[in-house]
Amino acid sequence: xxxxxxxxxxxxxxxxxxxxxxxxxxxxxxxxxxxxxxxxxxxxxxxxxxxxxxxxxxxxxxxxxxxxxxxxxxxxxxxxxxxxxxxxxxxxxxxxxxxxxxxxxxxxxxxxxxxxxxxxxxxxxxxxxxxxxxxxxxxxxxxxxxxxxxxxxxxxxxxxxxxxxxxxxxxxxxxxxxxxxxxxxxxxxxxxxxxxxxxxxxxxxxxxxxxxxxxxxxxxxxxxxxxxxxxxxxxxxxxxxxxxxxxxxxxxxxxxxxxxxxxxxxxxxxxxxxxxxxxxxxxxxxxxxxxxxxxxx
Amino acid sequence: xxxxxxxxxxxxxxxxxxxxxxxxxxxxxxxxxxxxxxxxxxxxxxxxxxxxxxxxxxxxxxxxxxxxxxxxxxxxxxxxxxxxxxxxxxxxxxxxxxxxxxxxxxxxxxxxxxxxxxxxxxxxxxxxxxxxxxxxxxxxxxxxxxxxxxxxxxxxxxxxxxxxxxxxxxxxxxxxxxxxxxxxxxxxxxxxxxxxxxxxxxxxxxxxxxxxxxxxxxxxxxxxxxxxxxxxxxxxxxxxxxxxxxxxxxxxxxxxxxxxxxxxxxxxxxxxxxxxxxxx
Ligand SMILES: Nc1ncnc2c1ncn2[C@@H]1O[C@H](COP(=O)(O)OP(=O)(O)OP(=O)(O)O)[C@@H](O)[C@H]1O
Ligand SMILES: [Mg+2]
Numbered sequence: 001x002x003x004x005x006x007x008x009x010x011x012x013x014x015x016x017x018x019x020x021x022x023x024x025x026x027x028x029x030x031x032x033x034x035x036x037x038x039x040x041x042x043x044x045x046x047x048x049x050x051x052x053x054x055x056x057x058x059x060x061x062x063x064x065x066x067x068x069x070x071x072x073x074x075x076x077x078x079x080x081x082x083x084x085x086x087x088x089x090x091x092x093x094x095x096x097x098x099x100x101x102x103x104x105x106x107x108x109x110x111x112x113x114x115x116x117x118x119x120x121x122x123x124x125x126x127x128x129x130x131x132x133x134x135x136x137x138x139x140x141x142x143x144x145x146x147x148x149x150x151x152x153x154x155x156x157x158x159x160x161x162x163x164x165x166x167x168x169x170x171x172x173x174x175x176x177x178x179x180x181x182x183x184x185x186x187x188x189x190x191x192x193x194x195x196x197x198x199x200x201x202x203x204x205x206x207x208x209x210x211x212x213x214x215x216x217x218x219x220x221x222x223x224x225x226x227x228x229x230x231x232x233x234x235x236x237x238x239x240x241x242x243x244x245x246x247x248x249x250x251x252x253x254x255x256x257x258x259x260x261x262x263x264x265x266x267x268x269x270x271x272x273x274x275x276x277x278x279x280x281x282x283x284x285x286x287x288x289x290x291x292x293x294x295x296x297x
Numbered sequence: 298x299x300x301x302x303x304x305x306x307x308x309x310x311x312x313x314x315x316x317x318x319x320x321x322x323x324x325x326x327x328x329x330x331x332x333x334x335x336x337x338x339x340x341x342x343x344x345x346x347x348x349x350x351x352x353x354x355x356x357x358x359x360x361x362x363x364x365x366x367x368x369x370x371x372x373x374x375x376x377x378x379x380x381x382x383x384x385x386x387x388x389x390x391x392x393x394x395x396x397x398x399x400x401x402x403x404x405x406x407x408x409x410x411x412x413x414x415x416x417x418x419x420x421x422x423x424x425x426x427x428x429x430x431x432x433x434x435x436x437x438x439x440x441x442x443x444x445x446x447x448x449x450x451x452x453x454x455x456x457x458x459x460x461x462x463x464x465x466x467x468x469x470x471x472x473x474x475x476x477x478x479x480x481x482x483x484x485x486x487x488x489x490x491x492x493x494x495x496x497x498x499x500x501x502x503x504x505x506x507x508x509x510x511x512x513x514x515x516x517x518x519x520x521x522x523x524x525x526x527x528x529x530x531x532x533x534x535x536x537x538x539x540x541x542x543x544x545x546x547x548x549x550x551x552x553x554x555x556x557x558x559x560x561x562x563x564x565x566x567x568x569x570x571x572x573x574x575x576x577x
Contacts, residue, residue, distance in 0.1 A: 187415060187419070191379060192432060192436060194405075194433075194436040198438070199436075206423045207421075207422055207423055296472050
């Protein structure tokens with residue numbers, strides 16, 4: 001009796017110690033994994049802040065001669081990345097317009113007909129799609145749109161490639177969200193004589209809207225920084241381009257161009273900083289929406 | 298215990314079929330709803346309810362009792378065709394609302410005439426109390442003028458005794474109410490359409506005794522304007538508020554009659570065994 005209590009006492013102390021070590025271990029690893037983000041931000045701000053001013057947002061990228069002169073005079077490089085900002089907005093916007101309805105409908109189908117053979121196939125394909133390298137989607141955009149449709153590089157081709165890329169996250173988040181919604185809600189609406197399509201559009205999807213939008217925002221932030229597929233589709237443009245059948249610039253494309261031009265290298269940091277801020281904002285927005293629009297049932 | 302009863306079942310069943318079944322089902326004069334030899338299957342040739350025939354009395358409360366799995370919910374849902382939610386259902390027989398076979402009606406029209414309240418309160422979480430009450434109109438795209446809406450909301454909420462409790466919070470979400478209030482809101486939502494019949498599937502089983510008592514009082518009050526059919530697991534609830542009772546067992550309607558009569562002098566052995574707690 002006595003011995004056993006002594007042992008269990010010692011045991012308890014040991015266990016508590018283990019618990020403590022484990023907890024502090026977790027905290028320090030969590031800290032470690034968040035360091036890279038802060039290092040990146042630190043680096044970008046340090047090197048990029050000089051270039052960021054009003055012109056940076058409203059003027060197009062400078063040509064290499066102007067930049068060379070400015071650099072040799074120790075001035076900041078004139079111009080900005082307005083062509084990239086507008087291009088990114090158009091390409092990402094168009095990709096969203098294509099992918100959001102498609103993804104939500106597809107996800108709704110998957111959650112409503114979870115057991116169907118066809119749903120199983122679709123789910124498998126969507127999962128595979130998630131793993132397709134983005135450069136391959138660029139090739140697809142090139143083959144499908146650039147050559148046969150727009151007869152040259154275009155924002156449309158870029159949007160199609162990116163919309164395929166954001167589809168899986170919308171489909172899966174819609175499916176997962178709608179699956180969690182209790183069937184009693186659907187029954188309530190059906191018992192009022194509401195036709196099935198209205199039940200889905202007016203009751204079920206609005207109830208899951210926060211989860212669906214979170215997926216949408218994460219999808220957008222995933223494609224906003226994509227470069228490889230755009231190189232094969234949108235290509236880039238030195239002017240602001242609003243015609244979607246024409247070559248168009250985008251912020252990540254500009255970063256790549258700056259990298260390749262020794263005179264413009266110092267623009268990399270500020271363009272990257274802006275892109276990173278944009279994506280961080282999208283992520284924060286996703287969090288805020290998830291919290292604010294959360295429906296309790 | 299249960300297995301011995303099941304083993305004895307066939308013998309009792311055939312006995313009853315031969316002699317007693319006819320008079321253990323009460324005939325109702327000019328019923329509002331007439332269930333005629335109804336059998337319902339969720340797929341295949343296994344029928345979850347078999348050959349049920351009964352008339353439902355107008356402006357009365359009819360309780361459906363029976364052990365778990367005997368087909369109470371199936372019968373109730375077959376009456377407003379909610380069982381069709383499951384893809385492979387099929388049925389034999391008919392249910393008449395007035396002169397019309399409900400299986401020939403459009404389910405949307407049918408459900409406007411036969412409202413339903415469920416076991417767990419299920420107000421629409423995205424909607425305010427106000428919008429929940431008129432959800433039947435809004436969701437069906439029926440446009441009403443503001444004063445009409447106000448009128449319907451107030452009338453329905455008064456009918457369920459919720460008006461005084463929520464009249465200052467009509468535009469808050471319905472899900473912030475207590476369980477009992479939510480259930481009364483769901484009843485108000487079903488009443489807003491002024492259906493002829495209200496079906497309730499164990500509407501109080503998720504509620505505490507006080508909320509339950511309120512709902513029971515409410516149902517007794519509502520039978521003045523509506524016909525009520527109620528599934529309940531709770532025998533004393535059936536005894537307290539129902540005028541007629543059905544006892545179902547293994548998919549059959551074993552006995553149907555005036556509640557008082559059934560509780561004091563059941564005609565079928567199985568009813569008696571259920572009421573005395575021997576089966577179920
Ligand atoms: N969706 C379904 N698919 C297949 N079988 C079902 C389905 N719903 C019910 N059943 C079967 O039909 C029979 C009757 O079920 P029902 O839900 O009507 O019983 P109940 O009397 O309401 O039981 P409870 O008191 O537990 O609610 C049961 O044997 C059940 O297994
Ligand atoms: Mg049931």
